Amino acid sequence: MSSLICPRQSLTFRARSYMAFAFAPQPPIADWLADLDATLERSKGFFAGHPVALDLSAASLTPSEIVELVASLAERGIRVLGIEGIEPNEAMPGLPPVLRSGRGAQEIEIPEPASASPAPAPPPQKQEPASLLIDSPVRSGQSVVYIEGDVTVLGSVGSGAEIIAGGSIHIYGTLRGLAMAGASGNSRARIFCHRFEGELLAIGPHYKTADEIEASLRRGPAQAWLDGNTLKITAMN
Amino acid sequence: MSDEKSGRVVVVTSGKGGVGKTTSTASLGAALAHLGQKVVVIDFDVGLRNLDLVLGAERRVVFDLINVINGVAKLPQALIKDKRLENLFLLPASQTRDKDALTEEGVAKVIAELRTKFDWIVCDSPAGIERGATLAMRHADSAIIVTNPEVSSVRDSDRIIGLLDSKTEKAERGECVDKHLLITRYHPWRAARGEMLSIDDVLDILSIPLIGIIPESEEVLRASNVGSPVTLNAPLSAPAKAYFDATKRLKGEQIAMHIPTESRGLFNKLFGRKAA
Amino acid sequence: MNLLSLFRRGSAPVARERLQILLAHERETRDQPDLLGVLREEILAVIARHVAFDPDKVQITMDRGSTVSTLAVDIEIPNRRRASGAASQQLSQLAFTARTATARSQWTNGLV
Numbered sequence: 001m002s003s004l005i006c007p008r009q010s011l012t013f014r015a016r017s018y019m020a021f022a023f024a025p026q027p028p029i030a031d032w033l034a035d036l037d038a039t040l041e042r043s044k045g046f047f048a049g050h051p052v053a054l055d056l057s058a059a060s061l062t063p064s065e066i067v068e069l070v071a072s073l074a075e076r077g078i079r080v081l082g083i084e085g086i087e088p089n090e091a092m093p094g095l096p097p098v099l100r101s102g103r104g105a106q107e108i109e110i111p112e113p114a115s116a117s118p119a120p121a122p123p124p125q126k127q128e129p130a131s132l133l134i135d136s137p138v139r140s141g142q143s144v145v146y147i148e149g150d151v152t153v154l155g156s157v158g159s160g161a162e163i164i165a166g167g168s169i170h171i172y173g174t175l176r177g178l179a180m181a182g183a184s185g186n187s188r189a190r191i192f193c194h195r196f197e198g199e200l201l202a203i204g205p206h207y208k209t210a211d212e213i214e215a216s217l218r219r220g221p222a223q224a225w226l227d228g229n230t231l232k233i234t235a236m237n
Numbered sequence: 238m239s240d241e242k243s244g245r246v247v248v249v250t251s252g253k254g255g256v257g258k259t260t261s262t263a264s265l266g267a268a269l270a271h272l273g274q275k276v277v278v279i280d281f282d283v284g285l286r287n288l289d290l291v292l293g294a295e296r297r298v299v300f301d302l303i304n305v306i307n308g309v310a311k312l313p314q315a316l317i318k319d320k321r322l323e324n325l326f327l328l329p330a331s332q333t334r335d336k337d338a339l340t341e342e343g344v345a346k347v348i349a350e351l352r353t354k355f356d357w358i359v360c361d362s363p364a365g366i367e368r369g370a371t372l373a374m375r376h377a378d379s380a381i382i383v384t385n386p387e388v389s390s391v392r393d394s395d396r397i398i399g400l401l402d403s404k405t406e407k408a409e410r411g412e413c414v415d416k417h418l419l420i421t422r423y424h425p426w427r428a429a430r431g432e433m434l435s436i437d438d439v440l441d442i443l444s445i446p447l448i449g450i451i452p453e454s455e456e457v458l459r460a461s462n463v464g465s466p467v468t469l470n471a472p473l474s475a476p477a478k479a480y481f482d483a484t485k486r487l488k489g490e491q492i493a494m495h496i497p498t499e500s501r502g503l504f505n506k507l508f509g510r511k512a513a
Numbered sequence: 514m515n516l517l518s519l520f521r522r523g524s525a526p527v528a529r530e531r532l533q534i535l536l537a538h539e540r541e542t543r544d545q546p547d548l549l550g551v552l553r554e555e556i557l558a559v560i561a562r563h564v565a566f567d568p569d570k571v572q573i574t575m576d577r578g579s580t581v582s583t584l585a586v587d588i589e590i591p592n593r594r595r596a597s598g599a600a601s602q603q604l605s606q607l608a609f610t611a612r613t614a615t616a617r618s619q620w621t622n623g624l625v
Contacts (some may be wrong), residue, residue: 052371140396155444159392160395297574315575
């Protein structure tokens with residue numbers, strides 16, 4: 001049986017930082033989970049879809065207790081992005097990866113619903129799709145991160161600048177930097193630009209660097225989208 | 238007796254080194270002074286001072302910006318008056334290695350005092366995006382972004398433009414620093430052959446208004462050699478005229494942009510005369 | 514010095530001469546305290562022992578040359594009404610000029 005030997009392409013690895021909520025459970029875990037449930041009662045779905053990091057440095061759980069905790073959180077619609085505060089040997093297969101060197105940000109206030117009286121939960125409002133509009137060029141070195149939805153730029157995106165969106169990215173100008181759409185896992189996100197001269201395009205985990213993108217697409221309008229697991233980039237006319 | 242002024246702070250910056258910030262600061266400062274304005278030029282390059290050299294004042298430096306910030310000297314004692322233009326003053330940079338001595342509060346106080354005494358305060362920024370550069374731009378009302386028609390200079394200028402929109406007091410107040418593009422080292426010959434980024438290429442990428450195009454010229458080098466800004470040393474030369482036009486635009490005048498063209502080439506080359 | 518002849522040869526010699534003077538001074542003072550700076554401080558201290566003056570009213574100018582450097586100290590001193598000892602001078606301005614002579618790049622300690 002012969003196998004095709006494909007020429008190896010060199011991989012480029014980049015570091016990326018994201019904002020995540022950090023949960024730091026204190027023992028006893030059952031009580032902590034009860035407190036969490038009370039919070040979720042007041043603000044349903046607050047954490048849904050948001051990456052959450054689990055800081056277990058105060059908890060000292062056994063590996064099986066960690067598995068149970070992650071499962072309990074999953075039942076509540078909370079997906080754990082990674083775990084910090086444990087030794088690598090405590091991490092079991094199937095658990096989220098161990099995180100290092102997290103940087104704390106400010107405390108986050110969980111908003112209470114407007115009505116203070118114990119009224120039944122108000123009917124779910126129709127959510128407006130969230131979208132960020134930037135009406136000036138994005139300069140080299142600037143970084144726009146908007147996990148909540150689409151990003152639209154009225155201007156160009158400079159070389160060395162990056163746009164990271166949970167939804168789609170629309171650039172009414174020249175893309176010279178990086179565009180990463182669907183960062184929250186939305187595989188239907190797309191990238192559109194008036195003129196493509198970019199360094200990297202990504203939708204979710206699938207990316208292509210400038211080298212891997214057909215030269216004929218440069219200098220013209222282009223869109224990128226996912227076809228299954230393949231990132232497709234075509235000219236727009 | 239001094240009448241209170243309310244000076245305008247202009248930062249001359251670029252990101253990339255060696256593109257012509259110091260030359261431009263000196264040339265524009267001298268042009269403004271020649272046009273009757275009271276001007277102070279400040280060198281923010283701690284440890285590698287240059288502005289004094291380009292102005293020919295290197296032998297007269299007694300006190301510098303850091304001496305003033307530290308209280309070792311008062312501002313009037315540190316200011317060096319130009320010998321040729323009575324409206325032009327220089328506040329030199331320090332040659333010490335103590336970059337941390339350049340404090341935000343210190344610079345703010347100096348700039349505030351200078352605003353009351355001068356029509357124009359022109360800050361010569363060092364290259365890079367570190368403390369000297371961010372402090373030079375911090376109090377700017379306007380910025381002149383000096384750019385060569387060359388890829389790394391253009392990218393660095395873009396970076397600096399981004400910083401002007403975030404690291405300045407004006408940006409923090411929600412206002413905008415006026416940005417002006419000054420293209421330097423322009424070679425009409427290379428541009429015509431498509432070997433150099435065109436003005437339009439640079440404008441398209443940076444998207445800020447153009448304040449001037451300074452052609453590459455031996456006159457600039459000559460001026461630096463003798464320690465006199467080109468606008469003073471050779472005021473009728475092409476670069477000097479371009480700097481004067483840029484100065485007038487900075488003051489708000491509408492001047493049609495002149496794109497430097499090739500000199501009357503072959504004839505002059507044959508007879509050994511160099512066109513300005 | 515005939516400037517015109519310098520220009521006929523090009524501006525590079527002017528640049529060279531300026532640099533030689535400047536760097537000679539900068540190399541000399543890189544690791545040692547600046548002689549003129551020290552003089553300035555000590556002169557002001559001596560004068561302060563005899564007469565009170567406003568340090569803000571002191572103007573110091575310097576001109577470093579290839580063979581001779583000049584330090585000029587200009588101080589405004591209030592007039593005294595009564596004479597008192599050796600320091601009774603009715604001065605309104607004390608201008609002090611110090612010249613130091615150099616041999617090439619060597620500083621000497623003498624005041625000319």
